[in-house]
Amino acid sequence: MLTNWEFEKKYFLHKDMVYRIAFTYMKNVQEAEDILQEVFLKLYAGDKSFESEEHEKRWLIRVTTNLCKDKLAVFWNKRRCEFEGLEQLADKEAERSVIQDIVSLPEKYRIAIYLHYVEGYQCKEIAEILGKSESAVKMRLKRGKEMLKNERR
Amino acid sequence: MREDRIKDAFEYIQTSEETDEKVLSTVINRQQKIKPRNWSKLAIAAAMAVAVLTVVQIPQVSSYADSVMKTFTNKFYSGSSEVKQEGNYYDLDYTWEKERKFDSLGEFEEVWNLPLLKSPLATEESNSWSFWPSQTNKGNFFGITLTNRFYITGDLQDVKTQTTIHPTQGNEIWYEKGELYKTPVNCQILIKTICEEEIAPEVDMDYCGYIRPVPDNAKTYYVKSLDVEVLISRETSDGLAAWNDDNISEITAMWFTYEGVEYHYTGDVSVETMLEIAEELEL
Secondary structure, eight states: OOOHHHHHHHHHHHHHHHHHHHHHHHOBHHHHHHHHHHHHHHHHHHOOOOSSHHHHHHHHHHHHHHHHHHHHHSGGGSSOOTTBTHHHHOOSHHHHHHHHHHHTSOHHHHHHHIIIIISOOOHHHHHHHHTOOHHHHHHHHHHHHHHHHHHHO | OOHHHHHHHHTTOOOOHHHHHHHHHHHHHHHHHOOOOOHHHHHHHHHHHHHHHHHSOOOOOOOGGGGEEEEEEEEEEETTEEEEEEEEEEOOOOOSOSSEEESOHHHHHHHHTOOOOBOTTOOOOTTOEEEEEEEOTTSOEEEEEEEEEEEEOTTOEEEEEEOOSOTTSOOEEEEEOOSSOSSOEEEEEEEEEHHHHHTGGGSOTTTTTSEEOOOTTOEEEEETTTTEEEEEEEEEOOSTTTTTOTTOOEEEEEEEEETBEEEEEEESSOHHHHHHHHHHOBO
16 A cells, blocks of 8 residues: 555656646546546555556556546536636647647547657557557557648648 | 647646645545444444344335436437436445446346346447446545447457456457448446435536537437437547547447436447347347
């Protein structure tokens, strides 16, 4: 069982990543915060041992994406206020616009784009994290980039 | 778009100090409230219960119908006409784990004594159902979602699946498209609990979708075998059915309420195939 101190250390190490992924999926500040809380509840309650910090990070990514998918899949969540609170997160129009373009991509492209460009993972690593083939991830990155280009025109 | 701009923009997304304080205190406090059970007291209570049951003939305590406390109404709009579906709040027992996976709907029925619609076309396997209770910030449960991501695989070819026991890990499926089924049809069953009604002030009901916009092309169909109206739409989506397939851009979604429980099916099949699925459903 983690001590409070150990838990806080882990929280501050990973919170922004979890929050960003949650926002990427949920497109809403309040719901991203709910996901953040649930993910760290799982980490604290789960008493799971990790082989390394990287192992822990990947577990958190996986849990966050699964939680978001399940929440989004709930039908009564279908009517949602997208981009609510975005102005709180990024005060400059330019940043807001980039974030909005990324999170407007279909889910399968946006998570691949996020993991590649923000977290710096390579295709093979993204494939391992998401449980997809490397070629599928390459395809998603390629199509995602194309869609972003078209969006910007 | 320059690629470094993506990273820079996302770095603006950070949790606030207020959020950090809230999350840390909620997680730590909630965890500390979960104390080890007092097994000796539980054992005495269980022994007393057995003793009472052996002496007194207690009738069946309750049926699922007795556990229905109140009803709610979902409103949908199909074109210009309003479609109302009555749902029930159920008083269900949450004494078991918060999230887990199950092999079949039959297991849920046994636990809750609540009959659910099942499809004879279904391909249930070990851990194919995930159980997900929705919870408010105050920790109250207001609904349960049961999800099977590949409930009906129809004529899909070379189907391979991988299920995990861990509730936070999604099940995976690999397949070749069939003639009728381009993807599996997934099933979600939503059960609202009495807690939702009790905690209504905590939840923004409009936000939660009480009056639900549905796609303009949603149409109502009558399903004779169930004697219900279902709503069906074709949706362009990157939703559940499309998440695992790069080539899916459109799916058929069907939803309805039956005996107070909401059912939701999605997959890349025709409207006719979806209606056939509905006609085959039975308790």
